Amino acid sequence: MNYKHLHYFFQVAKRGGVLRASEHLHMSPQTISGQIQLLEEALGTALFSKSGRGLALTETGRLVLGYAESIFSIGAELEEAVRDFPSKSKLLEFRVGVADAVPKTIACRLIEPASKLQEPVRIVCREWKLDTLLGELAMHRLDLVIADAPIPSSVSVRAFNHRLGSCGVSFFAAPSVLAEAGRARFPDCLDGAPMILPAEESAVGKRLRTWLEDSSLNPRVVAACDDSALAKEFGRRGMGIFVGPTVLERDIEKQYGVRAIGATPEVVEEFFAISVERRITHPCVTAITEAARNRLFAEPVRRRGKRSST
Numbered sequence: 001m002n003y004k005h006l007h008y009f010f011q012v013a014k015r016g017g018v019l020r021a022s023e024h025l026h027m028s029p030q031t032i033s034g035q036i037q038l039l040e041e042a043l044g045t046a047l048f049s050k051s052g053r054g055l056a057l058t059e060t061g062r063l064v065l066g067y068a069e070s071i072f073s074i075g076a077e078l079e080e081a082v083r084d085f086p087s088k089s090k091l092l093e094f095r096v097g098v099a100d101a102v103p104k105t106i107a108c109r110l111i112e113p114a115s116k117l118q119e120p121v122r123i124v125c126r127e128w129k130l131d132t133l134l135g136e137l138a139m140h141r142l143d144l145v146i147a148d149a150p151i152p153s154s155v156s157v158r159a160f161n162h163r164l165g166s167c168g169v170s171f172f173a174a175p176s177v178l179a180e181a182g183r184a185r186f187p188d189c190l191d192g193a194p195m196i197l198p199a200e201e202s203a204v205g206k207r208l209r210t211w212l213e214d215s216s217l218n219p220r221v222v223a224a225c226d227d228s229a230l231a232k233e234f235g236r237r238g239m240g241i242f243v244g245p246t247v248l249e250r251d252i253e254k255q256y257g258v259r260a261i262g263a264t265p266e267v268v269e270e271f272f273a274i275s276v277e278r279r280i281t282h283p284c285v286t287a288i289t290e291a292a293r294n295r296l297f298a299e300p301v302r303r304r305g306k307r308s309s310t
Helices: 003-015 018-025 029-043 059-084 104-116 130-138 175-180 203-214 228-236 246-256 283-296
Strands: 048-051 054-057 092-099 121-128 144-147 160-173 194-198 220-225 242-245 259-275
Touching: 003 018, 003 029, 003 059, 018 029, 054 059, 092 104, 092 130, 092 283, 104 121, 104 144, 104 246, 104 259, 104 283, 121 130, 130 144, 130 259, 144 283, 160 175, 160 228, 160 246, 160 283, 175 259, 194 203, 194 228, 194 242, 203 259, 220 228, 228 242, 228 246, 242 246, 246 259, 259 283
Parallel strands: 092 121, 092 144, 194 220
Antiparallel strands: 048 054, 144 259, 160 242, 160 259
């Protein structure tokens, strides 16, 4: 693709016609029309259609315009970055996306090492669905995506998975739920108990449901939450038993005033850093991956034996 042709197309689309684009670019309308025709031939499709005396974008033209806006926006960012590069006072901006299925405490623990570099860092966080964040990553609007699963096979994005670590899950209950659960030991105390499950679409939600079925446990599902923080808040208020990463067991007990009634290593929560780099070079990403592997997920997990839920 000739990016000069794309630039001419962009100007025509944004300025509403060939004549206005030609005045802005100081070129003849015929030259611009010819350049756009070459772009259409290269792409194998029409980008404009006649609308009265003017032009209207085709459906493909609207698609191309979206990409062109991103391309030229990144180009402007590149020019600004190069101009400001010698400035020692400029902050390093680190743009990270967090998939909404990742527990907030885990996300904070993972990202925190990036704020402790010797050079000043400004962290910009976005939380959204994984496929949306991967699209932002592909457009270089994010430096990293933190997720609870590797890149889905259904998403066509050129990026690389960097496994940060994994852990089992623990089950937590508020005092009021514990009082109603009787004296059954874990995991039998889960059978028939009110439970707040992760969303079915999440990786841990699928594994948890499989484990419950394989263990012949049938809890009474009172809620299914995309947001793990919302599930914990429901659990704190006594709505039901909820799950969380075992590496955060003590933190969750202290923060929400609940008690861990048991844990299983068979339901694994995995966490990944996804970047466009095969070999990690970004200093913030390096700090995150090293801290996750050497500290957060390397900590010995406190093993809980089966015990009474009261």
